[in-house]
Amino acid sequence: MNLVDIIFYFFALITLVSAAITVYSRNIIYSAFSLLFTFFGVAGIYVLLNADFIAVAQILIYVGGILMLLVFGVMLTHKVINVEIKTGILNVVPGSIITAIIGGTLCGVFVVTDWFIVEGVPPIKSTTTEIGTMFMTKYLLPFEIASVVLLVALIGAAYIARRDKSKNQSA
Amino acid sequence: MNFTLTDIPLNYYLGLSATLFSIGIVGVLTRRNAIIVFICIEMMLNSVNLTLVAFSAFLGNPTGQILVFFVMAVAAAEAAVGLAIIIAMFRNKMTVNIDEINIMKW
Numbered sequence: 001m002n003l004v005d006i007i008f009y010f011f012a013l014i015t016l017v018s019a020a021i022t023v024y025s026r027n028i029i030y031s032a033f034s035l036l037f038t039f040f041g042v043a044g045i046y047v048l049l050n051a052d053f054i055a056v057a058q059i060l061i062y063v064g065g066i067l068m069l070l071v072f073g074v075m076l077t078h079k080v081i082n083v084e085i086k087t088g089i090l091n092v093v094p095g096s097i098i099t100a101i102i103g104g105t106l107c108g109v110f111v112v113t114d115w116f117i118v119e120g121v122p123p124i125k126s127t128t129t130e131i132g133t134m135f136m137t138k139y140l141l142p143f144e145i146a147s148v149v150l151l152v153a154l155i156g157a158a159y160i161a162r163r164d165k166s167k168n169q170s171a
Numbered sequence: 172m173n174f175t176l177t178d179i180p181l182n183y184y185l186g187l188s189a190t191l192f193s194i195g196i197v198g199v200l201t202r203r204n205a206i207i208v209f210i211c212i213e214m215m216l217n218s219v220n221l222t223l224v225a226f227s228a229f230l231g232n233p234t235g236q237i238l239v240f241f242v243m244a245v246a247a248a249e250a251a252v253g254l255a256i257i258i259a260m261f262r263n264k265m266t267v268n269i270d271e272i273n274i275m276k277w
Contacts, residue, residue: 004178012187019191019214023198028206035210038191042217045184049228054220054236061243066213066250073206073254077261095200103193110185117181118231127233131240139237146244153248161255163262 007048015041028074032067039063053128184225191218205257205267209250216246 018037025031039062046055135143191214198211220239227235261267 002178008179008183012183015187016190016194019194022210022214023194023202023207028204031207031210035214038214039217042191042221045187045221046224048179049184049224051224051228051233051236051239054224054239057240057243058217058220061247062213062217065247069250069254070206070210070213073209073257076258077206077267091201095197098200099193099196102196103189106189106192107186110182110189115181115226115229117229127236130233131236134234134237135240142241146241150244150248153252157251157255159255160252161258 004048008045011041011044011048014038015045028078029071032071032074035070036063036067039067051127053126053131181225181229185222188218188221188225191215191221203269205260205269205272208269209253209257213246213250216242 015038018034018041021034022031022038025034039058043055043058046052046058195211195215195218198214199208202208202211220242223235223239223242227233227239257267260272264272266272
């Protein structure tokens with residue numbers, strides 16, 4: 001068992017344990033914060049896979065952006081004073097059955113399929129340059145469309161979450 | 172230090188990703204808080220990203236990481252819009268329990 005194995009198992013353990021805490025914790029704040037460790041664990045595995053750009057983007061976008069949004073969502077949708085922050089669990093048996101079916105199918109497909117793997121791939125030094133080149137050449141149109149999608153989504157989110165002023169005045 | 176990818180087989184990464192996806196499915200199906208369901212959807216998107224990066228690395232081709240970037244962009248948009256919807260719903264019905272939000276059900 002060399003160093004790479006130890007690093008892989010370490011990050012995999014962090015990811016899975018914190019994901020389980022996220023799902024099963026009855027306190028939403030605990031869920032949101034253990035999701036942080038899930039994202040960090042996945043980012044560590046990205047680094048192990050030589051995907052440095054994606055790892056940094058994972059930390060910036062998920063931890064810096066999405067997790068902050070989620071924490072704001074938790075704070076805005078719960079009355080802080082009368083702590084209505086605990087949530088229940090339902091549909092355990094059908095949920096477990098469906099999960100077992102889907103997870104078993106995924107694992108079965110992953111094990112059975114003979115994946116096309118290039119043997120002796122030279123370790124990629126840094127993918128950032130190649131990704132930037134591809135964004136500016138082959139994938140320029142999807143890149144621009146993604147920016148438009150983000151702009152539209154943010155305007156729409158601000159519009160939906162805004163207080164309706166006309167309704168407040170009439171009420 | 173020279174890391175080589177073949178130290179850990181591809182199936183380990185795929186198994187980790189499948190487990191993470193299954194945990195997300197459990198959360199979506201069994202929790203009744205809309206924000207927890209939302210968190211679990213983000214987790215499932217993350218596990219799919221992990222699969223894409225693993226395939227990309229084992230293929231020696233960074234095109235898969237471009238796809239991961241687009242998934243991240245869409246996930247960010249989805250997080251913003253979804254949380255806005257949840258907040259608007261909370262303002263109208265004062266709850267985020269998905270059992271009580273049934274006005275579109277007949």
